[in-house]
Amino acid sequence: MTYKTVTLKRGKEESLQRMHPWVFSGAIASADDSIEEGDLVTVYSHDGTLIGNGHSQIGSIAVRMLTFDDTAIDEAFYSQRLNDAYQMRLALGLQREDNNAFRLVHGEGDFLPGLVVDIYGPTAVMQAHSPGMHFARNIIAHALTRLPGIHNVYYKSETTLPYKAHLDPVNDYIVGGMETDEALENGLRFHVDWLKGQKTGFFVDQRENRSLLEHYSHGRRVLNMFCYTGGFSVYALRGGAQLVHSVDSSAKAVRLTDDNVSLNYATSDNRHQSFAEDAFKFLDNMDKDAYDLIILDPPAFAKHKSALRNALVGYRRLNAKALEKIAPGSILFTFSCSQAVNKEQFRLAVFSAAAQTRRKVRILHQLTQPADHPINIYHPEGEYLKGLVLYVE
Numbered sequence: 001m002t003y004k005t006v007t008l009k010r011g012k013e014e015s016l017q018r019m020h021p022w023v024f025s026g027a028i029a030s031a032d033d034s035i036e037e038g039d040l041v042t043v044y045s046h047d048g049t050l051i052g053n054g055h056s057q058i059g060s061i062a063v064r065m066l067t068f069d070d071t072a073i074d075e076a077f078y079s080q081r082l083n084d085a086y087q088m089r090l091a092l093g094l095q096r097e098d099n100n101a102f103r104l105v106h107g108e109g110d111f112l113p114g115l116v117v118d119i120y121g122p123t124a125v126m127q128a129h130s131p132g133m134h135f136a137r138n139i140i141a142h143a144l145t146r147l148p149g150i151h152n153v154y155y156k157s158e159t160t161l162p163y164k165a166h167l168d169p170v171n172d173y174i175v176g177g178m179e180t181d182e183a184l185e186n187g188l189r190f191h192v193d194w195l196k197g198q199k200t201g202f203f204v205d206q207r208e209n210r211s212l213l214e215h216y217s218h219g220r221r222v223l224n225m226f227c228y229t230g231g232f233s234v235y236a237l238r239g240g241a242q243l244v245h246s247v248d249s250s251a252k253a254v255r256l257t258d259d260n261v262s263l264n265y266a267t268s269d270n271r272h273q274s275f276a277e278d279a280f281k282f283l284d285n286m287d288k289d290a291y292d293l294i295i296l297d298p299p300a301f302a303k304h305k306s307a308l309r310n311a312l313v314g315y316r317r318l319n320a321k322a323l324e325k326i327a328p329g330s331i332l333f334t335f336s337c338s339q340a341v342n343k344e345q346f347r348l349a350v351f352s353a354a355a356q357t358r359r360k361v362r363i364l365h366q367l368t369q370p371a372d373h374p375i376n377i378y379h380p381e382g383e384y385l386k387g388l389v390l391y392v393e
């Protein structure tokens with residue numbers, strides 16, 4: 001198979017030789033005039049050595065590499081990569097009788113830049129972040145259905161494709177339809193709304209952190225801030241929390257949380273209550289010492305590097321508000337999912353918040369994304385989720 005060609009400037013092949021999967025536009029010496037966004041291209045170094053094949057794109061990342069050799073990008077290629085991803089999730093023990101929600105494809109972390117696939121029982125929810133993956137969506141969807149147990153593929157690209165690409169984003173089933181909206185995570189049941197919810201409908205990346213929280217919940221008064229589908233709340237209840245309050249500014253999220261609590265607990269269990277309110281306001285108005293376990297899992301405060309400063313101020317303010325009011329002998333689970341904020345920066349923001357309140361604070365755990373969100377060692381940018389579990393006296 002021959003693809004259109006891109007030739008790099010001298011020296012610009014180095015990061016690619018180390019298998020970093022992005023070609024930046026500034027690295028390109030020349031390219032075929034006929035290249036259109038999303039086309040498959042073959043990348044060559046300045047001296048004509050073949051580097052590999054990838055998807056072209058307009059913007060600062062000009063090519064996302066799919067191979068570092070001349071392997072054709074066809075149905076067999078996608079089938080192979082998806083099967084490799086599936087075998088790894090089997091090895092992780094994520095496909096079980098009591099667990100059928102997990103991430104199958106995590107972009108560069110599964111050597112498929114631009115593609116995300118989450119599995120909820122018999123349904124795969126697929127998102128393209130690049131035009132190339134958008135054009136390949138039908139081949140990928142059919143390859144997905146050849147994996148065991150996947151009958152339906154919902155494609156959701158309305159919010160993920162670069163808006164400048166002027167593509168026709170689609171949110172629709174490519175294969176099958178609605179079979180069930182229920183998924184199982186560590187024996188707990190969740191409704192997942194991939195049709196209208198954020199991202200693929202559920203944040204599977206917090207699975208292990210929710211399990212850890214369950215372990216700390218016994219007898220505690222829990223406040224779950226930015227609850228979305230109520231994942232942390234449902235685990236805290238199973239862990240024996242005395243009460244759980246869930247807060248989200250979105251009324252729809254609060255309804256989802258209520259539904260998920262009802263799905264798992266009897267109506268006579270009245271330990272849970274939810275509030276559709278702004279998190280900062282809720283923290284300002286709540287009584288001191290009202291909670292002894294607080295979860296802060298806000299949306300990404302920095303979507304881009306340019307927003308980094310404001311984001312760090314945001315994390316400091318949010319954490320300071322919680323640290324001021326949390327009861328003595330408490331636990332705080334605090335997270336950042338901003339890729340632009342690194343571990344050290346996040347820890348420094350939480351440190352500043354602690355210093356501001358002058359409480360005695362110790363770090364119990366440093367959390368990250370789970371193994372089904374792997375980080376390609378050649379692409380450290382794939383690390384995004386950071387969390388700290390603090391003991392506050």
Ligand code: SAH
Nearest residue numbers: 203226227228231248249250278279297299
């Ligand atoms: N903790 C959740 C994921 C949180 S996603 C989980 O485990 O699944 C972030 C959530 O924050 C979204 O549901 C969004 O509606 C909510 N949110 C955004 N800004 C907010 C604000 N200022 N106050 C309260 N909630 C907010």
